Structures are given as C-alpha cells and as structure tokens.
C-alpha cells in the first residue's frame with residue numbers, strides 16, 4: 001500500500017490520469033449518468049445485442065419463407081411483407097423495450113443498488129429520466145435495424161409512404177410511453193414477489209397491445225385512404241396530447257415514489273392535474289369551434305364529466321395525504337401572505353387536497369357550462385325553445401361534481417376520525433375511497449333486502465350514478481327528491497368534514513414561512 | 524468549530540423493537556471513532572439514519588452542521604457511506620463503475636478524471652482498472668466501495684463493518700487506509716465486531732447496546748477506566764490461604780478467591796493504590812512471587828461496558 005504517499009492525491013489535488021478532453025467527451029459530460037451506465041452495461045452485457053441479432057435473423061427467415069410462398073396473383077406484395085415485418089418491429093419496440101425498462105428499474109431494488117444511487121445524490125428525476133432515455137436509445141436502435149426491411153416493403157409496392165411513416169412514428173411513441181408506464185409500475189413496490197406479479201400482468205398487457213397494434217397497422221396499410229380524412233388529423237394530435245399528459249403523470253408519479261419522505265411529493269402532481277384540466281377544456285373548446293367536428297353540447301358535458309372522474313381518482317390520493325407540511329417543504333412556502341394563500345391548493349397535505357379538489361371541480365363545472373353556451377344544442381332538443389342551458393347534460397355535470405365529493409371527502413373525512421394518519425392508515429383510507437362508489441350502491445341494496453324494498457334491492461336508488469345520470473331525460477327527474485334530500489346533504493356533510501382541515505391548512509401555510517428552517521446547528 | 528457529526532437524541536422504532544433509543548454523541552473532524560456493540564444493538568440503524576437512508580422517529584443528526592431532516596441532499600454531498608452489504612452492477616469494469624458515481628456526483632471533465640485517478644491511487648485500484656466487478660474478490664470489492672465513497676471528498680465517512688470477511692493482510696491495509704483518512708481531517712465512524720482491530724486505529728469508541736449508548740470516549744480513557752477494575756492474579760511463596768486472608772482485608776479488593784495456587788481478585792483502585800497494596804503485602808511478610816494485573820484491551824472495555832459496570 002502507498003497510503004502515506006498518495007494521501008495528498010485525494011480529490012481536489014491534481015495528480016495523474018490527465019486524459020485529453022475532446023468535444024465528444026465534453027458533450028458526454030452533460031449526458032444523464034444513468035443513461036451512460038445503462039448503455040455501457042447493455043454493450044457489455046451482450047443480452048441486448050444477441051436479442052437484436054436473433055430478432056433480425058428470425059425476421060429475415062420469415063421474409064424468405066413468405067417470399068417463397070408468394071403467389072403471382074398478389075399484386076401488392078409490399079403489404080404482406082410489411083405485415084410480417086411489422087409484427088417483429090412492434091414486438092421488439094412495444095414489448096421488449098418496456099419490459100427491459102421494467103426489469104432495469106426493478107433490478108435496482110433486487111440488487112440493492114438503489115440506495116447507492118440515492119447516496120450518490122442523483123435526483124429521482126435524473127434516475128427515472130436515465131432509465132427512460134436508455135429505453136429511447138434501444139427503440140431508436142431497433143428502428144434503425146428494421147429500417148432496411150421496412151424500406152424493402154415500400155419498394156415492393158402497395159405500401160403508402162405517409163402511412164408507413166405515421167405507423168412507425170406512432171410505434172416509437174408507444175414504445176417510449178409504455179416504457180414510462182413500465183418504469184412506474186416497477187417503482188410501485190420494493191417487494192420482489194409483488195413485482196413478479198406485476199411483471200406477469202405487464203407482460204400479458206403488452207402482448208395483447210402488440211397484437212392490437214399489429215392489427216391496427218395492417219388495417220391502415222390496407223386502407224390508406226383512412227389517413228386522408230381530415231377527422232383523422234384532428235383526432236390524432238388530441239389523442240397524443242391526452243396520452244402525453246398521462247405519460248408525464250406516470251413519470252412524475254415515479255419520481256414521487258422514489259423521493260425522500262420529507263420531500264415535496266405532491267405539488268408536481270397537483271400542477272400537472274391543473275394543466276391537464278385546462279388542456280381538456282381547451283381541447284373541448286377547440287372541438288366546439290372546429291366546423292368539421294362541431295362537438296355538440298352533450299359532448300362538451302360528456303368530456304367535462306370524464307374530467308371530473310379523473311380528478312376524483314387523483315384527489316383520493318391528495319385528500320388523504322398527511323396534513324403536516326414536510327420539514328423540507330415548509331420553508332418553500334411563499335413569504336407574501338396573499339401569494340401563500342393563492343398557491344395553497346398546490347402544496348402537499350390532505351386539507352390542501354380538499355381545497356384543490358373543490359377548486360378544480362368548480363373550474364370544470366364552470367368551464368363545461370361556459371363552453372356549452374357556444375356548442376350546438378343537443379340533437380334531441382333542436383327546437384328554438386330549448387336553446388337554454390337547462391338540458392340534461394348540465395344536470396349530469398353538476399351531479400358528477402356531487403358524486404366526486406361523495407367518493408372522496410365523505411369516506412376520507414369519516415375514516416380520518418377513526419384511523420391514524422400512518423402509511424398503513426392512508427392505504428386503508430384510499431382503498432375504501434376507491435371502493436366507495438360500490439359501497440354507495442351496495443349498502444342501500446342490502447338494506448333494501450332487509451326491509452324488502454324492491455327499489456333499493458334492485459339498485460334503483462340515487463347511490464347508483466348509472467341510475468341518475470344515464471338513460472333517458474326522465475332518469476334525473478325520477479330521482480329529483482333523492483338528489484335533493486340525500487345526495488346534496490351528504491356532499492355538504494363531506495365539505496363540512498373537510499372545512500376544519502382546510503382552515504388548519506390555511507393557518508399552517510400562514511405560519512410556515514415565519515418558522516426559520518433548522519439547517520445549521522448553532523454551536 | 525462545527526462538529527463533523529452531531530447526533531442529537533435519535534430514536535428509531537421498528538414495530539415493538541426500539542432499534543435506537545435516544546442516542547446522542549458527536550465526532551470532531553479527523554476523529555476516528557469505533558462503533559461497537561453486540562449483534563442487533565442498533566449500529567446499522569444508527570448509521571443508516573446518519574446517511575439519510577432512514578428517518579429517525581425523533582431527534583436529528585447534523586453532518587458538518589447540516590440536518591439530515593431539513594437538507595438530506597446537502598448531507599449526502601458531505602458524507603460517504605459504506606453499507607455492510609451492498610449490491611454491485613454487473614457487466615461493468617472498475618473504472619466504469621467509479622466513473623458512473625463520479626458523474627452522479629456531478630464531477631465533469633478534467634476534475635472527474637483527476638478525482639478518479641487520485642481515488643484509485645489511494646485505494647491501490649489502478650492494477651484492477653479494467654477488471655469486471657463480478658470478478659473481484661471480497662477485499663477488492665471492499666476497496667472499490669471505499670473508493671466510491673471517497674469520490675465526493677466527504678467530510679464524514681460511515682463504514683459499517685468494513686473489516687468483515689477480510690483476510691488479515693487486507694485488514695491491515697484497511698486499517699492503514701482508515702488512519703490515512705483520519706490524517707486528512709475526515710471524521711470516520713466505523714463499526715466492527717473484531718474489537719482488537721479497532722484499538723489501534725481508533726481515537727475514540729462509542730459502545731451501544733440494545734439501542735442505547737452505553738459509553739463514548741477516548742480509547743485510552745476508556746481503557747484506564749476499565750483498568751480501575753483490573754483482574755489481578757497473585758502467587759505467594761507462603762501459605763496461599765494466609766495470603767488470601769491478608770489480601771481480602773486490603774482496600775479496593777473485591778471478591779478475592781483461590782484459583783489453584785494463585786489468589787485471584789478484582790481490584791477497583793488506581794495504579795498507585797495497586798502499588799501500595801503490593802508494598803503492604805511485602806511489609807506483612809506475604810512474599811508475592813507473581814503479581815499480574817491482566818492488561819485491559821478493547822474487549823474488556825466492551826464486556827464491562829455492555830454489562831453495565833461502567834458509570
């Protein structure tokens with residue numbers, strides 16, 4: 001050992017190992033460290049290379065067999081050729097790549113390397129992004145390898161260039177999206193057994209997606225005129241916007257799952273939720289304005305209702321968060337009282353979650369009604385007299401806001417009185433909240449069995465949203481009393497339960513900025 | 524001056540077991556502290572709390588003045604933690620492995636290559652640079668892990684059982700590395716089961732048992748405190764029974780008994796007291812032939828402390 005001699009050469013002092021730093025190395029410095037590691041491992045591991053070569057060989061073989069089998073009557077051999085190749089492209093990009101991303105994240109737990117990543121001070125965002133970028137690199141590589149085959153398909157004729165490009169671009173998008181989702185799934189639990197279970201489910205899901213995608217691609221290749229439609233080009237970007245928002249949500253949730261307990265693990269989801277809600281309203285408004293689509297009033301209300309139920313699902317988590325601001329979050333509350341108050345719904349905590357839910361319900365309801373003003377009246381009521389907003393759609397929108405409160409604030413508010421806000425207690429609250437829509441239907445039905453009420457027993461009561469919201473115009477009219485005398489008071493009860501929490505959250509926000517964070521021990 | 528490490532009353536409970544129970548102590552820069560305690564005493568848990576991997580139920584830890592609760596990231600940039608068991612990435616070479624963690628710490632360009640070179644120098648890893656991690660021996664892996672924890676030039680090093688599973692030669696090397704680190708002003712907290720190992724390299728020891736800190740102090744002071752209850756063996760030329768009677772009457776003598784020909788007793792006085800005891804025996808004509816106090820080592824400190832006989 002040469003300790004005494006080399007002690008001067010500890011970090012900071014300059015010693016040996018001066019390598020010339022070229023432009024590539026300097027660029028490489030800014031790459032995500034996890035990406036660099038993953039690519040190096042993949043290079044050395046050879047698993048990926050072997051899989052790649054094997055896939056190409058199999059594809060080649062299948063093509064040869066197909067070529068021998070081709071009858072002269074086939075006027076567009078490119079199409080059959082594409083169909084065969086695409087199954088492999090799709091399988092590699094939408095099954096192998098996401099699966100690899102899943103196991104790459106999972107192996108960090110299994111090999112006990114995750115804590116080393118944390119200690120090396122990588123942010124969760126960097127870790128997840130590194131894994132995702134590694135998936136992107138793999139996808140790009142696969143695409144490059146398969147490109148000659150696809151070009152051959154094009155040269156054999158029968159395949160439209162535009163269709164080919166769109167199908168491939170969408171496949172690449174799906175590959176990245178599914179990888180994001182898979183990484184989230186593997187971050188959900190550190191329990192190996194549970195993860196194996198998730199892996200099996202993921203594998204099944206991905207396999208069925210691949211077969212679906214292959215069928216869809218074949219459909220587009222065989223009928224390229226579908227892509228010539230304006231409606232296709234109006235729908236596609238919107239679908240992409242929605243899926244991209246969902247993908248970002250999965251990314252953000254993964255980061256939160258990896259983050260330290262005292263970190264802010266809620267604001268990013270809340271902000272994203274607000275963005276999603278405004279994006280949804282903007283898309284709806286856009287479709288109302290677009291002459292070719294002309295979204296009617298039912299559609300406007302329909303989309304707003306979908307927004308409300310998505311918000312409800314997220315709010316179950318937000319409303320059941322611990323009330324206290326984390327020790328690293330408190331100091332980030334704005335100093336100005338009015339600003340602190342304005343940003344309150346976006347800070348972590350159950351009470352602030354309730355405020356977030358109520359605020360966004362109001363935005364969705366108001367936005368839905370505002371846009372509906374400009375939409376075509378519903379088809380069944382296109383008479384001069386019924387241009388008012390007093391339509392069934394409006395009632396459904398209002399009702400769904402009421403149900404949103406029933407499914408979140410009521411169960412969580414009641415359970416909060418009996419359960420302690422530990423991680424186990426929170427899991428319990430969330431599970432009950434997610435099952436509450438069924439409880440609202442089943443409990444009165446069981447009661448109906450006991451007292452012998454046919455209406456209750458057959459779930460024809462207001463606890464059943466299908467009864468009050470779907471069906472004919474008269475569905476709502478039939479349950480008017482139940483809505484006014486049961487649902488509304490119950491929702492008000494939920495809000496009343498949440499009020500003290502909201503008030504406490506306001507008070508905590510007001511004082512959080514005054515407390516000086518303990519960062520340095522003064523001695 | 525800010526302490527390199529200050530633990531303030533941390534408590535951590537796992538279900539019914541209190542793994543750590545209001546433990547407080549601190550380390551000054553350059554101090555090498557042995558952290559000893561029986562299996563399940565709470566050493567690993569304490570170290571994981573210091574390293575921000577576990578949150579204390581109550582209390583706080585300050586690393587170089589920064590709280591693990593309020594600023595975990597800053598703490599991580601100031602400490603190096605070598606866990607007792609750690610995973611390693613397969614399909615990576617020694618250099619690539621260190622390069623990855625250097626990148627993760629945000630080291631770029633020339634700074635990174637220099638840091639890598641000096642850390643590999645310090646841990647003598649240069650000959651292994653291109654070797655696959657899977658092919659390394661336990662001792663080599665240990666050195667690699669130590670090299671990794673040095674990349675961010677930490678103020679505090681936490682080593683959990685670094686000597687476990689090392690052969691005698693590798694242990695000597697590790698000891699040299701640790702004391703060299705202490706010389707550069709880094710504080711080191713290392714746990715170990717092999718107590719004699721620590722005495723030579725440590726400035727101080729902290730003894731923990733069942734989650735509670737039993738003692739913390741400088742090694743020499745702790746040894747002296749334990750020697751105050753040294754076990755003395757005395758053989759006399761005259762009748763052992765008479766000698767036993769004479770010794771039993773002396774001050775500071777506890778539980779004198781015959782063990783074959785020898786008289787064995789515990790002695791609770793200082794070195795000076797022991798000298799006067801010997802003089803008194805001679806004066807009374809007991810004629811001691813052998814008079815040996817068993818030299819205390821860290822083992823005795825450990826045993827006496829964990830029995831609760833100290834303080």
Ligand SMILES: Nc1ncnc2c1ncn2[C@@H]1O[C@H](COP(=O)(O)OP(=O)(O)OP(=O)(O)O)[C@@H](O)[C@H]1O
Pocket residue numbers: 537538540541542560561562563564565566567568569
């Ligand atoms: N994650 C955990 N879940 C439950 N109990 C735990 C956990 N970690 C530690 N313990 C318990 O806390 C106590 C202290 O464990 P710890 O690992 O800190 O001891 P140790 O001093 O490092 O022991 P050893 O010398 O065997 O490494 C033990 O009783 C152990 O069973």
Ligand SMILES: [Mg+2]
Pocket residue numbers: 566567568607683
């Ligand atoms: Mg241990």
